[in-house]
Amino acid sequence: xxxxxxxxxxxxxxxSIAPVAATPAPVPTPAVAPPAAAPPPxxxxxxxAPDPNAALAAAVTQAVALLATVDSTVALADPTLTPQxxxxxxxxxxGGEKYVAQIGSLTQQYDLETPAMQVATxxxxxxKAGVLQPLADHLTSLxxxxxxxxxxxxxxxxNMALQYYQLLKRYSVQNGNLQLALQPITxxxxxxxxxxxxxxxxPTKTQVKAMKKAQTAITTVAGGKLAGTNFLQPRKPxxxxxxxxxxxxxxxxxxxxxxxxxxxxxxxxxxxAPAAPPATNGGGAATHS
Numbered sequence: 001x002x003x004x005x006x007x008x009x010x011x012x013x014x015x016s017i018a019p020v021a022a023t024p025a026p027v028p029t030p031a032v033a034p035p036a037a038a039p040p041p042x043x044x045x046x047x048x049a050p051d052p053n054a055a056l057a058a059a060v061t062q063a064v065a066l067l068a069t070v071d072s073t074v075a076l077a078d079p080t081l082t083p084q085x086x087x088x089x090x091x092x093x094x095g096g097e098k099y100v101a102q103i104g105s106l107t108q109q110y111d112l113e114t115p116a117m118q119v120a121t122x123x124x125x126x127x128k129a130g131v132l133q134p135l136a137d138h139l140t141s142l143x144x145x146x147x148x149x150x151x152x153x154x155x156x157x158x159n160m161a162l163q164y165y166q167l168l169k170r171y172s173v174q175n176g177n178l179q180l181a182l183q184p185i186t187x188x189x190x191x192x193x194x195x196x197x198x199x200x201x202x203p204t205k206t207q208v209k210a211m212k213k214a215q216t217a218i219t220t221v222a223g224g225k226l227a228g229t230n231f232l233q234p235r236k237p238x239x240x241x242x243x244x245x246x247x248x249x250x251x252x253x254x255x256x257x258x259x260x261x262x263x264x265x266x267x268x269x270x271x272x273a274p275a276a277p278p279a280t281n282g283g284g285a286a287t288h289s
Contacts, residue, residue: 074135092129100126165189 051057081089092100103120115118165185172178203211 097130098127164270 101123104123107113108119165182168178168182169186172182
């Protein structure tokens with residue numbers, strides 16, 4: 001018996017794969033430099049510190065202008081007196097104003113006024129001085145205040161400058177540039193007026209201090225006999241006994257003395273010749289001229 005094999009067809013469904021297009025290689029992008037940092041905004045110029053003396057300077061300017069106005073208003077003729085002229089001129093005694101008026105009154109009372117010296121002129125000059133005296137007193141007090149303030153300000157500023165100079169001088173030991181910068185100041189401080197310089201050959205301050213220290217130290221030496229010795233002055237020459245030559249001429253004199261004594265012993269002094277007998281005149285009587 002013939003067997004018929006049934007063919008069984010098995011269909012397998014396979015998914016269709018579409019072809020994938022090749023993607024192009026990525027193009028390298030050029031490196032982009034980072035944006036430059038923005039420059040810092042310009043710093044505003046530092047404002048100078050306000051002058052602490054600005055108000056004073058303005059007041060001084062106004063005062064000077066006011067004084068110039070007063071000078072032109074008063075319109076005084078400058079007598080241009082020198083100190084020598086003031087010493088030679090007569091000076092009004094304190095409280096003498098009332099006596100000047102009394103003298104003028106008596107002069108007019110007894111009719112002693114002269115054309116060259118008018119009492120009215122004398123009294124006018126005295127009154128002029130009295131009118132100007134309040135202005136002089138105020139100006140004198142103002143001048144004293146101003147000059148004292150100037151002196152005190154300059155003194156304090158100079159004292160502070162010297163202290164800073166000492167600090168800079170110590171710091172300049174290790175800084176050559178600072179030494180060069182300080183050289184003009186050092187030369188200025190080292191200057192002395194010729195009239196204030198010590199005489200040539202006089203001891204320096206260091207020598208004076210050393211000698212004073214030595215004098216203090218020798219007070220215990222030799223029982224204190226050298227306590228009053230001044231090493232800065234030349235020692236006084238030794239006292240020369242009376243009857244002896246001075247020290248300067250003593251050496252030649254001492255050297256000449258043995259020579260004179262030796263010659264005296266070598267050759268005795270010649271005895272004087274006997275005087276001739278007086279002449280006689282016949283009878284033996286001496287003739288006297």
